[in-house]
Amino acid sequence: MANLRQASLRHANLALVARTVLAAEAPPSRADVAAATSLTRSTVSRLVDELVTGGVLAEVDSAIGGPGQPGQPGRPSRPGRPGRPATPLTASTGRFAALGLQVGVGQLAARLVGLTGEVLAEQLVPLDLAGSRPGPSLRRLRTLTTRVLASTPPGMTVVGAGLALPGIVDHTEGRLLSAPNLGWEDVTPGAALRGALGDLTLCVGNEADLAAHAFAHPAPGRSSEPQDFVYLSGEVGIGGAVVVDGTVMTGRHGWAGEIGHVCVDPEGPTCRCGSTGCLEQYAGRLAMLAAAGLDASTPPAELARRAHAGDDKARTAVRSAARALGIALAGVVNVLDIPTVVLGGHLAQVGALLAPDVEAMLVRRVLSAHWVTSRVVTAPDDPAPGATGAALLALDRVVADPVAFVS
Numbered sequence: 001m002a003n004l005r006q007a008s009l010r011h012a013n014l015a016l017v018a019r020t021v022l023a024a025e026a027p028p029s030r031a032d033v034a035a036a037t038s039l040t041r042s043t044v045s046r047l048v049d050e051l052v053t054g055g056v057l058a059e060v061d062s063a064i065g066g067p068g069q070p071g072q073p074g075r076p077s078r079p080g081r082p083g084r085p086a087t088p089l090t091a092s093t094g095r096f097a098a099l100g101l102q103v104g105v106g107q108l109a110a111r112l113v114g115l116t117g118e119v120l121a122e123q124l125v126p127l128d129l130a131g132s133r134p135g136p137s138l139r140r141l142r143t144l145t146t147r148v149l150a151s152t153p154p155g156m157t158v159v160g161a162g163l164a165l166p167g168i169v170d171h172t173e174g175r176l177l178s179a180p181n182l183g184w185e186d187v188t189p190g191a192a193l194r195g196a197l198g199d200l201t202l203c204v205g206n207e208a209d210l211a212a213h214a215f216a217h218p219a220p221g222r223s224s225e226p227q228d229f230v231y232l233s234g235e236v237g238i239g240g241a242v243v244v245d246g247t248v249m250t251g252r253h254g255w256a257g258e259i260g261h262v263c264v265d266p267e268g269p270t271c272r273c274g275s276t277g278c279l280e281q282y283a284g285r286l287a288m289l290a291a292a293g294l295d296a297s298t299p300p301a302e303l304a305r306r307a308h309a310g311d312d313k314a315r316t317a318v319r320s321a322a323r324a325l326g327i328a329l330a331g332v333v334n335v336l337d338i339p340t341v342v343l344g345g346h347l348a349q350v351g352a353l354l355a356p357d358v359e360a361m362l363v364r365r366v367l368s369a370h371w372v373t374s375r376v377v378t379a380p381d382d383p384a385p386g387a388t389g390a391a392l393l394a395l396d397r398v399v400a401d402p403v404a405f406v407s
């Protein structure tokens, strides 16, 4: 019994030390970790050694600190080795990675992501998958998966795999129930990808949820600001997610956040979901390009360029999208009291044009705007943030339970 307690204490303390190092803004020393966790320095040193040997943590080259570090406050000497400089700790880059996949209406993506959140290898193929058949698309994704996994660096372990899908997902069964913009219904992608995945377990999730997770946590165990926000993922349509305290609010069945299908005008155009006047009929990529008189294949950056240059149709398209976004988001902010909006995908590419009008609309329509001003920010330009988010979720297991991986 005592041994059992000892073992579970070691598990918990290894996870605590790993979390503390990965969450730190600057690489902490062992002494910093001891101070942050209230564990003794010798316990921390032992646990850190185990995590370094196991490939979860790494010691930053002491040369980075430069000469004169040992005497400085906050950089005490390494416990048990008097006189030696404190060695900062960080996530290891060489031992663990996860596979992130994404099916978008405009592309397929496969990525290998490491413990520091960096993309180690990727395959991106632009494709028009609107109204496509799932079989050939998933076979193509299987080929990309095989290629990315084949480029896994020697000595690295792939700990899991995740797939981001643009629709309603049953994550317990790994099933895509409906993706209106793909035209896919009731698809189980894991079966089609099995040949490429080997022993890896595939988790499936909603693309916007996973992109929002990647925005809130750019690396396993690390958080960015803000931690409370509404995320809009602009693709052909618009996906959405609500993040509170860094966690995606998925709702009872995992289907929350479908802001793209919030109605902004019941008399508006018919949406692929079967309803009318949904947000994505005004601010989805295809809707904005069509309103600007541009071909569906035109990059959103070109729409932004034209609007900046004063092109009337482009400006009208942006204004109409901003108005619809403002109406839909005001409803969301009024209900949830989350005043930060993050624009991702094509919405980020035209974000600088959209933000002022959306923010003005939020000031006008949000009841609490007098006390807290809503702000609209843009996500980093990344063609497949859902793939990264799927891989990061798989990597979180290493941080949550390092024992399972370092032993």
Ligand SMILES: [Zn+2]
Pocket: 260, 261, 271, 272, 273, 274, 275, 276, 278
């Ligand atoms: Zn709709």
